[in-house]
Amino acid sequence: MIRQKSPYPYWFVLPAAVVFVTLFLVPTLASLWFSLTRWDLFTAHFIGLDNYRQFFKEPFLIQGLGNTLVYAVLTSVSKSVLGLLLAVLLTSGILWQGFLRAVVFFPVLVSTIGIGITFAALMHPTKGAINVALAWVGIDGPAWLSDPALALYSVAFIDLWKGVGLATLIYIAGLAAISPDYYEAARIDGATRLQQFWRVTVPLVRPATVTVVTLSLIGGLRSFDIIWATTKGGPGFASDVLASVIYKQYQAGFYGLATAGNVILFALIALIILPLTWWLNKREVDL
Amino acid sequence: MKPHQRNAGLAALAVAFVVFILPFLFTFLMAVKTKKEAALFLFSWPSEWQFWANLTEVVKARNYMLLLAYFNSTLITLAAVSGLVVMGAMVGYVLQRRASGWNRLIYAGVLMGLMVPPAVVPTIWVLQGLGLFKTIHGMVLIQIAYGLSFSILLYRSFIGTIPRDLDEAARIDGARPWEIFFRVILPLLKPVTVTLIVVQSIAIFNDFTNPLYYLPGKENVTVQLTLFNFQTQFQSQFNLLFMNILLVTIPPLLVFIFFNRQIVAGMTAGGVKG
Numbered sequence: 001m002i003r004q005k006s007p008y009p010y011w012f013v014l015p016a017a018v019v020f021v022t023l024f025l026v027p028t029l030a031s032l033w034f035s036l037t038r039w040d041l042f043t044a045h046f047i048g049l050d051n052y053r054q055f056f057k058e059p060f061l062i063q064g065l066g067n068t069l070v071y072a073v074l075t076s077v078s079k080s081v082l083g084l085l086l087a088v089l090l091t092s093g094i095l096w097q098g099f100l101r102a103v104v105f106f107p108v109l110v111s112t113i114g115i116g117i118t119f120a121a122l123m124h125p126t127k128g129a130i131n132v133a134l135a136w137v138g139i140d141g142p143a144w145l146s147d148p149a150l151a152l153y154s155v156a157f158i159d160l161w162k163g164v165g166l167a168t169l170i171y172i173a174g175l176a177a178i179s180p181d182y183y184e185a186a187r188i189d190g191a192t193r194l195q196q197f198w199r200v201t202v203p204l205v206r207p208a209t210v211t212v213v214t215l216s217l218i219g220g221l222r223s224f225d226i227i228w229a230t231t232k233g234g235p236g237f238a239s240d241v242l243a244s245v246i247y248k249q250y251q252a253g254f255y256g257l258a259t260a261g262n263v264i265l266f267a268l269i270a271l272i273i274l275p276l277t278w279w280l281n282k283r284e285v286d287l
Numbered sequence: 288m289k290p291h292q293r294n295a296g297l298a299a300l301a302v303a304f305v306v307f308i309l310p311f312l313f314t315f316l317m318a319v320k321t322k323k324e325a326a327l328f329l330f331s332w333p334s335e336w337q338f339w340a341n342l343t344e345v346v347k348a349r350n351y352m353l354l355l356a357y358f359n360s361t362l363i364t365l366a367a368v369s370g371l372v373v374m375g376a377m378v379g380y381v382l383q384r385r386a387s388g389w390n391r392l393i394y395a396g397v398l399m400g401l402m403v404p405p406a407v408v409p410t411i412w413v414l415q416g417l418g419l420f421k422t423i424h425g426m427v428l429i430q431i432a433y434g435l436s437f438s439i440l441l442y443r444s445f446i447g448t449i450p451r452d453l454d455e456a457a458r459i460d461g462a463r464p465w466e467i468f469f470r471v472i473l474p475l476l477k478p479v480t481v482t483l484i485v486v487q488s489i490a491i492f493n494d495f496t497n498p499l500y501y502l503p504g505k506e507n508v509t510v511q512l513t514l515f516n517f518q519t520q521f522q523s524q525f526n527l528l529f530m531n532i533l534l535v536t537i538p539p540l541l542v543f544i545f546f547n548r549q550i551v552a553g554m555t556a557g558g559v560k561g
Contacts, residue, residue: 007454007464008385013393016374016435020396023432024405027413031406041412095288095296102547103307109539109550111493113514114532118314121525127328129313161306166554173555222404225495229515243496246407250500255408262406269402 028266035260040253051260060237061261064245067152068268071241072220074156075163079216080209082160083167088201090168091175101172105165112162116229119158120145148238151231155239159226163219167212174208175201210280214273221269242268314536317529325526341530348527349520352505353513353534360510363423364491367430368484374431375438375483376446376476380468382439383446384454393439400436407500414501426502430491438483441556445479446472485546486553489539510535 035051037044055061090101107115122129123144131141144154182200191199224243227233233240233248240248242265249258309330317325318341320333346353382393410429411420419425449472457467495511502509508516517531543550 005464006385007458007467008381009464010381010389012377012381012464012468013389016378016439017396019370019374019428019432020400020435022417023410023413023429024400025396027406027409028399028403030409030412034409034412039408041408041415089295089299092292092295093288094292094299096300097296100296100299100303102543103303106540106543107307108554109489109493109543111495111511111514111532111535111539113495113511114314114535115310117514117518117528117532118310121317121328122310122313124328129309129328129330132330169551169554173551218402228495229518243404247499250408259406259408262404262408265404266406269404273402 031259031262031266034256035263037256039256039259041255044256047256051257052264054257055260055264060240061245063237064233064240064242065264065268067239068221068241068243068265071152071156071159071223072217072272074153075159075220075223076213076216078156078160079164079167080212082164083171083212084202084205084209086164086168087171087175088197091172101168104168107162108165108169110162112225113229115158115162116226119161120230123154145231146235148235151235151239155227155230158230159220159223162226163216167216170212170215171205171208174205174211177207178204206280210277213280214277217276218269218273221265221272311536314529314532317525318533319530320526322524322526325529326523328525337526341526342534345517345527345530345534348517352508352516353510353531355506356508356510356513359423359507360492363426363430363509364488366424366427367434367491368487370427370431371434371438371487372480372483375435376442376473376480377468378435378439379442380446380472383443384451397436397439400433405433405497411501421502421504421507423502423507426498426507429497429501430494433497434487434490438487441479441483441553442476444556445476449475481546482549482553482556485542485549489542489550492538 034044036046036048038047038050039045086104090097090104094100123131125131125141125143125146128141128144130144134141142150145151178201182204183196186196186200222243223241224247227239227241227244228247231239233244242261246258246261246265249255249261313330316330316333317328319336319338321335321337324331324333324335378393382390414420414425414429417425419428453471453475454467457471462470493511494509495515498507498509498512499515502512514528514531514535517528
């Protein structure tokens, strides 16, 4: 008997597979090798773990690693908390709800570089609108982006401003999936609004939380353009993150070192995201 | 509407105005000011409106670089999104319809594509080897490679809602596999295709990092890179820099106004970032 041909042939996967394997998978695998070399794109000279050693020896490279973690945790926690609160507010039937949702979401779609330049102007230490406004109420505003102690946090704030709309949108979809019966039952049991929020909304919106936390963590760990548009990692190396360190090493022609940075970033993401999703999904089953 | 809903709404509007609308208003005001006034960075009404003068000056700057950038960005976006639609739908279709051991491998690839940051320098090395570095079509293929995971997941979940009976009926009528897909299935995917086109277009049009690495060079400039180039060139001409920001903000604004529903669907579907 002739085996019947499937109406879903595997060659359908082929075009996508060729592009993906050539331009994504091959470079990713090659990075493991090139990170062990001194490399000028033409000849690669094996130097063992020297690039990694250098990465963990140079203070500014270690600082970049620490900054990446601080930045990612800060943006992802603030986006999830604020996103949930905004989503609750914007599903409560308040005045102009649709318009408000659009306003909160619009920055997500706007060019990151444009937003970076705009905020760099607004955060200018003396002339910027933020400090001018603070001066009206008698507060001497800090140098948001040029104070080394503050720069990273200011950039994280801009990231929050731009990205909170996406978290809000995902939470709004999550809230819509919660049956009103739960709130009905909670009200009958005499639960206050606050109790309803903690005992009904927060546990039941969990799938959305998993999505928001995972997405913004991955995004935060890989973040580059907003930092490049505002501080370029400065002042000094105060707001450098892994992605900007990689770009700087690339610009300087240290291709092996840049690639080692890439592998470290990859390992960092895998080390954080894989256990996190495993843990979050496990807890989801318990409910 | 209850009174507390109205009051909460008014309070929220006031906060949203200050936090979210004022920065855009600031951009607009900067863009229409004179060079001297813009350099003050003040949040003030322009004493002299220079909308057209600034607009034409930005467009003419560096030998009409902005027009070339718009052309390049549009070309890359259109080509990459077309590729993502066809290739993403084909993989999503086979993945949803045919259960086999290969699917695990495909899922592993999709997951990697969503999570793993691209290894930039080795990618440049591959592109150079293929003669695709610093070329528009190389950039298109990169955008396809990076966008595939999202497209595949989006299509796979939608194809699950299309009954298999349709494929069966077409097959009994003698249609070959590619005919079933392109004539029967693909047209039915229109709603999710529109969503994908909108979300990916915005992502690719706004992309800065990938053109920065893979598409250097003046003749290949893209819209986001003009901003970056002008940032150093217009150090003393903030009115022109902000006019440029205004110009690159308009396409997503238009898309947002006309395709709001599709954007929301795309951004929340599977919660994957576009």
